Amino acid sequence: MSGACVGGLGYSASLGPISGLVLCPMAAASLVGLSSLSCGAGDRRFSSRRYCWNQKSCLKISASSSERLSQFAAEKFTPKVESLLDSVKWDSKGLAVAIAQNVDTGAILMQGFANREALALTIASQKATFYSRSRSSLWTKGETSMNFINVHDIFLDCDRDSIIYLGKPVGPTCHTGAETCYYSSVYDLLDEPESKQDQLASTTLYSLEATISQRKLEIDSLPNRKPSWTKKLFLDEQLLCSKVREEAGELVQTLLENEDKTRAASEMADLLYHAMVLLKLKDVKMEEVLEVLRKRFSQSGIEEKNSRKSPSK
């Protein structure tokens, strides 16, 4: 692969010693064109976390210029990255486990392996990049499908032999079209080996969201089934609205009346659940809500409020 542009994204993989990092002009332009390297507010996370190494370099790299990107990689970025790459405990094959995780939902999207070059390229391009053991080559997730994972941060574990690419997926991550690659529950497989009903590995908030969605489907498909509180809320918007207001009031009461923290957690759970039923009626996913919150990170609440256009806010 030395020196040639390879892969769907067409970057050079000849990063051997990282000082040799060369991004083909076409590839660099593609990367910048995909805005993976921009430093707009939307790409930052809460508080002081940075996605560029300093404001100057950040501005440089956000310009749509392959020349500038190469310059950035070669001059600004390389020495520190080399040192960091040296600190990773690569295994006997020069690899470390790399896990891609959705920055908003926490869903584990996929797991692959990274070598020095894959990690270096991910740091530089902010596209999750792996080393394919079967093809013995680098590959950027999405280079064929365009379903990139835009990396917002990268973490190393305590032993420095495991990596998290914390990012936002563009479309489904799995080659099967599933949102993530983890959709086979061992306990489901043991219970019903023939079952074709895939269920994504999901954490509490998203399991709840899936259950709420299921209840909505059942209203039409299984009208005679045992009624549930969720279905009742779906069928009576006035009840739902009054419950959301009521639960907010009860949460507030835990503060005003100095109720215990167990009560506060319980009231917040009530509020969250009822609000999520309402969101389902509006066809809004929790992931969209979290995306809104993430995009507000880079401003103070006061600045954010002042910047709103609506006079009612």
Next chain:
Amino acid sequence: MSGACVGGLGYSASLGPISGLVLCPMAAASLVGLSSLSCGAGDRRFSSRRYCWNQKSCLKISASSSERLSQFAAEKFTPKVESLLDSVKWDSKGLAVAIAQNVDTGAILMQGFANREALALTIASQKATFYSRSRSSLWTKGETSMNFINVHDIFLDCDRDSIIYLGKPVGPTCHTGAETCYYSSVYDLLDEPESKQDQLASTTLYSLEATISQRKLEIDSLPNRKPSWTKKLFLDEQLLCSKVREEAGELVQTLLENEDKTRAASEMADLLYHAMVLLKLKDVKMEEVLEVLRKRFSQSGIEEKNSRKSPSK
């Protein structure tokens, strides 16, 4: 290790062919004593997800009897598990990547490797168990520290060569005492290599929670710093309470007045943020709220409501 009870938890690791699964009586009793194998409502997740293979087996295993556990493992469990283990694509060393994830927060706790025996034992014991490459032996996370990871579900990826242990950690997972093993941000390291300020890899909701906590700390430690909306809310409980009520009302309004879904996502973000500021004043973490929701999974909302003791609900 053949046949002997090993490790802090003292189970036998002689699982060679899985039909040889033997749990030492002492170990089995310990496991049951730790209630990892109970099937109470609190251990289940939403909807139809199961933690036992069928209700009968589940009841069997929840009894505090090592004999029954061994019987369950040997008679009921083994043939299906063998077939499942055969379907995993173990690498040339007989290993697959195993990632432990917090079922409530989605945080990736740690990553290790599993062999057939480690996965079989995790399935049976519901304690995250790995194969240590350095020690060439099985180890259950927590067997020394007692910081077990109680596994609620296990997922395989599309290629069947990567595993998620979705579970609830008992205490910090990292041997350093950190909540997870991932606390070194590559971009932080590149920016300030000497920085000792560890920051956990956290997704949007928990980054927001950390920012809110930071603002609260700053009220005392940095009183002259630029005020933020969050700080203002902390200092004025009446304002905070009226904002929580107001945002709930605005979320409701998006449904009643048929506002667009972008508006609904934005109002939910507002509500969530203000409610989280209130939770901080009550010293309640979002993880505790999610735990409450998870523990309500196994009941319908109506049953759950009817089961409450408080007459006000």
